[in-house]
Amino acid sequence: MILRRMSGRSKYDSSNAESRLTRLFSIICAASLAAAMTLCSSAAVQSQDPLASTAHPTQTNPATSSIFRKVVENQKRTDQAMDQFERTERTEIRRVGSTATTPEVKVYRVFPAGTGTDKLPLSADGKPGNAQTYIVELEKLEKALVWAAQRGAAQEEAYAKLEHKRKERNDLLDVTHEAFIFTRVGEELRGDRKLIKYTLEPNPSYKPTTRTTMVFPKVRGTVWIDEATSELARIEGVVTEDISIALFVARIYKGSHFMQERYEVEPDVWLPSFQQYDFDGRKFFVPISIHERTFFTNYKRVGPPEEAVATVRAELGKLKGGAADP
Numbered sequence: 066m067i068l069r070r071m072s073g074r075s076k077y078d079s080s081n082a083e084s085r086l087t088r089l090f091s092i093i094c095a096a097s098l099a100a101a102m103t104l105c106s107s108a109a110v111q112s113q114d115p116l117a118s119t120a121h122p123t124q125t126n127p128a129t130s131s132i133f134r135k136v137v138e139n140q141k142r143t144d145q146a147m148d149q150f151e152r153t154e155r156t157e158i159r160r161v162g163s164t165a166t167t168p169e170v171k172v173y174r175v176f177p178a179g180t181g182t183d184k185l186p187l188s189a190d191g192k193p194g195n196a197q198t199y200i201v202e203l204e205k206l207e208k209a210l211v212w213a214a215q216r217g218a219a220q221e222e223a224y225a226k227l228e229h230k231r232k233e234r235n236d237l238l239d240v241t242h243e244a245f246i247f248t249r250v251g252e253e254l255r256g257d258r259k260l261i262k263y264t265l266e267p268n269p270s271y272k273p274t275t276r277t278t279m280v281f282p283k284v285r286g287t288v289w290i291d292e293a294t295s296e297l298a299r300i301e302g303v304v305t306e307d308i309s310i311a312l313f314v315a316r317i318y319k320g321s322h323f324m325q326e327r328y329e330v331e332p333d334v335w336l337p338s339f340q341q342y343d344f345d346g347r348k349f350f351v352p353i354s355i356h357e358r359t360f361f362t363n364y365k366r367v368g369p370p371e372e373a374v375a376t377v378r379a380e381l382g383k384l385k386g387g388a389a390d391p
Contacts, residue, residue, distance in 0.1 A: 141235055143296070146334045149373075151176045153191055153363040154184075161345075161354035168358075176206060176377075179213025179370045180223040191363075200384050207377045213370035237277065244271045244281040253289065260289040260298050283308055296335040299326045304344070315353070317346040330364040337361050 152175050157168040172191055173184040185202045186194070193199035213220065247263040254260070267282040286302030301324040308317040321344030327335045338361050346353045367373040 140238060140297075143333075143335055144234065145231075147336060148177050149366055149368050150330070150336065150364050151367050151373075151376075152336075152361050152365070153187070154359055154361055155191065156357055156359045159356040161356070177367065177373065178206065178209045179220075180227040183209060196384065200381065203377055203381050203384070207374060207381065210370040210374040210377060214374065233277075240278065241281075244268055244273075244278065247288070252292075255289075255298060258298075259292040261292050263288050263290065265302070280308055282306075291335075294329070294333070294335070296329070297327055298335075300324065315346060315348045317344055321345060331366070336364060 153172065154175050155170065155172045157170055159168045170189050172187040172189060174187055176183045176185065183206045185199065185206070188194045213223075244267065246266050246268050248266070249261060249263050251262045252259055253262055265284075265286040265288055267285070271281065273279045273281060283304055283306040284302050285305050286300060288297065288301075289299040290296070291298045302322070304317055304319055304321040307319050310316065321342075323340070323342050323344070325340040326338050328338045330336050339359065340361075341358045343356050344354075367376050
């Protein structure tokens with residue numbers, strides 16, 4: 066059980082087509098980020114006119130731009146922060162064709178566990194259900210964290226897989242400046258923060274080199290960048306052509322939509338607060354329709370496994386002490 070968790074996949078991960086389509090949309094969203102922040106930062110340096118880049122896209126040469134390197138590395142650091150924050154995820158799922166008047170709701174406490182995440186089921190109100198069952202789940206998480214904090218051949222293999230996935234993601238961030246053209250179209254306020262709005266269009270001169278980057282020419286969207294920090298605050302995208310997955314085993318249809326919002330959860334760390342997927346497709350010859358809204362709340366930094374285990378043990382001590390009271 067512990068080894069399976071540490072392989073980089075939660076015990077709740079699914080290998081079905083729906084899960085892969087959702088992960089693909091997450092990749093599209095993340096891969097768009099570096100180019101957006103690059104444009105925002107370079108535009109701020111090149112001109113004090115807030116509308117200077119509205120008529121023409123601002124282009125940056127990443128080979129010579131220190132700004133590009135700075136914002137990309139900043140985003141990589143922010144992405145890694147997710148590995149040290151626990152959170153609550155509430156997902157509302159609407160099934161097309163269902164007669165239910167309310168969506169299906171799944172709530173999890175998501176806890177980083179070294180080379181993966183553990184998901185502890187919660188009730189619809191975000192609280193643990195059966196106390197004894199919850200204690201058992203926490204005990205399993207404790208063992209997983211202890212395992213991840215150790216160093217051995219199995220751990221090294223698991224961490225190597227994690228680093229390989231992280232490198233693939235970072236490589237996508239590094240190439241998006243070639244795949245998209247961003248045009249500044251205006252400014253908006255979100256609370257007391259100014260957001261710079263850009264449209265996202267595929268670069269016609271970009272030539273995809275991998276199956277993942279083949280997606281880029283088939284996506285258009287809009288991004289909002291926080292002016293003060295050059296962090297992504299919101300992204301919306303739409304699929305403009307059908308996207309095939311896994312050698313035509315599955316397909317996302319034109320018109321599918323995704324969006325994500327991010328807020329600053331602590332200084333210099335911006336993490337998702339809300340995301341929504343609305344897409345239709347098929348797996349083999351079976352239609353698929355997924356409409357999900359996920360809310361991210363209760364972020365708390367717990368640190369790497371050797372530190373996070375203390376949080377879990379303290380909570381177990383309180384729960385077991387309460388259970389032992391008459």
